[in-house]
Amino acid sequence: MPTLSTREWALLSSTGLSLLIFAVELFRSSKVKFRFYFGTAGLAYLALLCFGNGVATLLVTKAASELDPPWLFQAFFGVFGFEGIIKNLNISFLDKGVLTFSDWLDKAKNNASAQALEQSINHNIKLEMRLAERLRNLPLATLNAYLLTLIGNDAPQALAAQATASQAHEALVKGLALAQADYTKASAIR
Incomplete structure (x- = not known):
């Protein structure tokens, strides 16, 4: 069985931290069960988080390579460094600020939260209807x-x-x- 390199461990850890952030953020904004987070909007939000955190993790591989275990610190600095990057990264077009990456991420989170809430409500309505049919x-x-x-x-x-x-x-x-x-x-x- 092949062993994982430090970079692969860092990316795997970054993905795990991204999943944790995804779950905490969506629970905080929607207050629904975890199983409702994985609609298309939720998966898009998770993909954005994983991509951004993964790229940031790869960017800090040299800086955190002296710490032990390096993969853990690379993932940690990458994920939390990504937060700093998205707060300051603006996309401009013809000298007009189009959108910050933070705005994109917030919109993706809000859509995922709304979709999770809608799925939860629909699930509860189905349960109520089924129970009413029995009663x-x-x-x-x-x-x-x-x-x-x-x-x-x-x-x-x-x-x-x-x-x-x-x-x-x-x-x-x-x-x-x-x-x-x-x-x-x-x-x-x-």
Whole structure:
């Protein structure tokens, strides 16, 4: 099995640190589960981070080669040096500041965060719909009892009126109201 060179270890470490920064930044801005980060916008943001951090890591290989272990310090200085570079790097066209690299990275992060949040919301809606489909099979008297407990005294009548007015399935409307009010408690209903 071939061993990795110092440069390869540095790039691998830089990628690991990039993944950590990616996860922390997206969690901080979207507050959703990790699995929702890997949409197209999230992967684009991760690729930008890995590319920038990788290039910066390669640029500091000589400077950090005297420290032990060199690959760790190269990755560390590369990743955190990249932060300094992106704060000061401007792209100009015809003497007009078009965009800073920091702006590009912020836009990529914001898009990734928005996409992760949207995927999380869509996932939760699907779970609520699935639960409502299951709850609709309960007798109306049972659904009404749970509605009284979880939502309040007016819920059964108000939801029945809404279902009638919109010609919707009353048990499904009530099941969906339970799922949306408290998914965890509604999931325990059998």
